[in-house]
Amino acid sequence: MISPQTIQQIQSRIDIIDIIGEFLKLKKRGVNYIGNCPFHGEKTPSFTVSPTKEIFKCFGCGKSGNAITFLMEHEKISYVEALRWLAKRYNVDIEETQVTDEVRQQQQAADSLYILNQFAKDWFQAQLWNTEEGQHIALSYLEERGFSHENIRKFQIGYNPQGGQVFAKAAAAEQFTPEVLLKAGLVNDRNQQLNDNYRGRIIFPIVANNGKIVGFGARVIGKADKAPKYINTPENDIYHKSRVLYGLYQARLAIDRFKECLLVEGYSDVMSLHQAGIENVVASGGTALTVEQLRLIQKYTNNLTIVYDGDAAGVKAAMRGLD
Ligand SMILES: [Zn+2]
Incomplete structure (x- = not known):
């Protein structure tokens, strides 16, 4: 967590004209500055910034706030991300306060899932594009459904081969532990061994707003007889089904x-x-x-x-x- 001292230091250096001026053109009018509001379309400026009060207000759409809330709204970032943005801008060193062991363990669990998902996404993509099985079974299926290569790459689509343990072995060779592999839902441990959970399926990575892979949807190719059409990542430290939207x-x-x-x-x-x-x-x-x-x-x-x-x-x- 960012320490209160750092937050104070950042706040004392904020120049609201400088920050908002980074994103839109401001003109001085009297003691204030005005510009075209970035939050609603307008041709005559009704967006006003007060350097003395350190606030902005739009008389067109009613939006108002300070430099931090402006950054949060305009850049669609969190409070902490806005603070980090400002710290970088004003060369303030960020001092982190001590986190509890429990919080640290949660962060480590989340970090290892992100690292594993990134590895898995790259590996599934390589199987789709660079192996004979991937090209013949998965890529041709996607092409038949009318998807261009550009589109398949844009959504980082991949393929998990049919072998049964191909992914599990590749991940083990990269030192990923059975615990994190199971937690990510990429393998199961039926019959006392690690098996690929998505074998023979097309893989759709699910990307969070920060660009990180939080989970996967795995679709059966062709008709599903007994198997479910889709298998999705189970709820874990980074994947919460109710809080993500695909695409x-x-x-x-x-x-x-x-x-x-x-x-x-x-x-x-x-x-x-x-x-x-x-x-x-x-x-x-x-x-x-x-x-x-x-x-x-x-x-x-x-x-x-x-x-x-x-x-x-x-x-x-x-x-x-x-x-
Ligand atoms: Zn406005």
Whole structure:
């Protein structure tokens, strides 16, 4: 955690004109500065910054705050991320306070899952593109469904071979422990051995807003007889099904630009729409939409269009849960 002394040091150095001026053009008018509001479209400036009060206010849309909340809103970052941004800007050394053993253990568990997921994502991609099995079984299947190579790369799609323990052995060779492999849901330990949980499946990495891989969806190729069509990462230190939206990382700029977010059901629906040039789209992953997922969308827009009718009642229930 950032120490209170560091936070004080950062706050004492903030120059709100300097910070906001980084993102939009400000003109001096009297004691204040004015500019075109970045939060709502306008041609005549109604966005006012007061250097003496160290606040901003828009008389068009009503948005107001200080330099830190401006950064959080404008850059869509957290309070701590805004502090780190400012510390870097003003050359303030960040002093971290001691964290408890419990917190440290949680962080270590999360870190090892992120590292494993990154390794797994790269490995699955290599199987798809660079092996005969991957090309013949998985890549050709994706091509038949109309996905371009560019699109397949954009979503970092991969393939887990059919062998049964191919991934488990590759991960063990990289010193990943059985505990972290099981926790990540990439293997199971049936019959006292580590087996690939996603064998013979197409792998869709699920990317958090910071670009890190939090989990995977693994789809069976062709018709699923007894096996489930999708296997998803189980809940763990970094993957919480109710708090992620598939495709948001790839869609966030387009959602911002079009001020609208489309919601579809499945991972491949997101890819299909990208393939058609529509990029402001996310998927709930087949589960009922949650309040947390709606909040993720609300960071970018209040304008949500539901493109499937599978669970209209569930969506309405989630919306009622919003403040
Ligand atoms: Zn405004």
